[in-house]
Structure formats: structure tokens, C-alpha cells
Amino acid sequence: MTDRDIIRLDNQLCFMLYACSRAMTRAYQPMLKKLGITYPQYIVLMVLWEWHDQPPVEQTVKALGERLQLDSGTLTPLLKRLEQAGLVSRRRDDSDERRVLVEVTAQGYALSAKASEWLQSQVGEHSVSLDKISQLRGELRELLDHLTGEV
């Protein structure tokens, strides 16, 4: 296999990731419309739901950013919109005024159940097998670790 083939393979992988990510967003669109949130907001809420169930040491914007690989330039306005919608609360940490503590409100947590309900109604629609999804997830994890310099 020549270098040129390797490059083509790499480019194809790039494009498939780009296309699949957007296709997944589109697939979730009907649910998101019903919930009244965007896909990135859903991603953020997934973490905040998890934090609600199993509170970590730090529930800050920084911790959220590390988890999602997003900076404050993306998170600050997104969280403000979720706050505006009554789904999230933000407040300065009294013990360190640089930090902003973030958590879901009762209303925000309630969305979790609505999302589950909607997704459960769709479970039968999947013709892609769970084994394949599971395997794909694992391979993507490996790729992600490599790209972010874990290895």
C-alpha cells in the first residue's frame, strides 16, 4: 500500500466521521424538537444528568469543558441559554469566585425522563445491531484516545 493510498484512506475516515456525526444529529432531530433543545445542549445535559445522579467533586464549567473538550467560548453562551430555558442553574462558587457551578434544575432533570421515553419508543426502529454499535463505540474510543494523545 502506497502513501497515496494511506492518505486516501485517512481522508475517507475524516469524511465519514464528519458525515456520520451530522447524520446522527439529524436522526435525533425529531426528539430534540419535542424537547425544545439543540443537539449540543442535549450532549451537555447528558453530562449534567449524570452529575445529578452521581455528583463528582467539581461541578464547574471547567470540569464540563474537560469532559466534552469544549471551552468557555462555546459553553458560556450555551449554558446561558439553558439557564434562560429554566433547565440549568449557574452560580459563582463562594469559596473561589473564579469558578461557576453548574447543575440541572428539577425541570432540567425531568427532561431526562422525556428523552428516555422518546428513545425507548424508537428502540425497535434500529436495524443496526447492538453488537455493531457496541463495537463501533469501542473503536471510536480507541481512535479518540489516539487523537487526543493518550495512547
Next chain:
Amino acid sequence: MTDRDIIRLDNQLCFMLYACSRAMTRAYQPMLKKLGITYPQYIVLMVLWEWHDQPPVEQTVKALGERLQLDSGTLTPLLKRLEQAGLVSRRRDDSDERRVLVEVTAQGYALSAKASEWLQSQVGEHSVSLDKISQLRGELRELLDHLTGEV
């Protein structure tokens, strides 16, 4: 496996695609900076380079949109910027004034060689095996086909 497990698996796949796609963009950033283009512009140019080598019947904005699953709202301004940079030419089709024909300029085509050169210098850096990349690409293709309602 319960419905709840299925939902969690699905959500994890969503997030991995979202994260991997952005991580890949970051990985290409040094090259893109040198070429003076963005990641989506690179994706568009990859198609236009291919069109240059093997011209399809229709070299229009519409054909580009179908190939990349992007609409004119995204493509029009992006192509205008590439045109501004002298990498792409756009002109109305004389035989059907609704259409806009798109192709790379000589300068735009020359970027292909620069990209290849840069990527070839990086080939050794990959510790992810080609087999894995190839397999992953195939699985993503399968997922994409399913999500876009082929099958």
C-alpha cells in the same frame, strides 16, 4: 439488555462521533493552517480535486450538496470564500441559468499536492493501524447508510 442500556449505548455512540469528528478536525489543524483553509473547505476541495481528475456529468452546487449532504445555505458562502481566495471558480450554467458550475482553479488544484506532501510527512506518526482505519471506515459507512435511510 434493557431498553435503558440500549439508550445509554446509543448516547455514547452519539457522543463518540461528535467527539471524534472534532478531534479529527483538530488533528488536521496544523496542515490546514499551512494551507490557509478550514476543515469544511478542505472537505469541499477534496471533492473538487476528484472532479478535476474524473469529471462527473454535473459539476454544480447541487451535486456538491448531494455528495456532502450540505445545502446552499452552507455551500454558497463557503464557495464564495474559496473563490475569494482564488482556489475555486463559480459561474452560472449558460444552458440553465438556475445552476452554478463549480470547479477548482489551477491554484486550487495545486493545493492538493501540498496537502498530500504534508500528509505523507505524517504517515509514520500514525500508531493506529491501517487495518483498523479501514474497518472503522466500513462500519461508519454502514451506519451512515442506515441513518440516511438506505438499506
Next chain:
DNA sequence: CAAAATTAAATTGTGCACAATCAAAGTTAG
């Protein structure tokens, strides 16, 4: 043919991503 329907691209508006910069709070060192 002329009206209605369709098609292709452009435009408008919202919300990410992300680089770069800034401001304020906190920590460290002289």
C-alpha cells in the same frame, strides 16, 4: 400559450466551535 408547480441557488437568522483576547480571582515568590 399562460398559470401553476418545481427546481436551484441565495438570503436571513440562530446556535454552535474555536481562536484570541480580556478581566478578575487566586496563588506563588521575592
Next chain:
DNA sequence: CTAACTTTGATTGTGCACAATTTAATTTTG
């Protein structure tokens, strides 16, 4: 203690994505 440094989040500006609407060209129909 205070000056230098670091950390955290906010702000600013650019460029996608994408929904919704608009405009103009073409095709279809009555």
C-alpha cells in the same frame, strides 16, 4: 506584603450547519 504568575470564565470575531424564506429560471399542465 506585593509583584509576577496562573487559573477560570467571559467576550469578540470568524466560519460553519441548518431551518426557513425568497428569487429567479425552468418545467409541467390545463
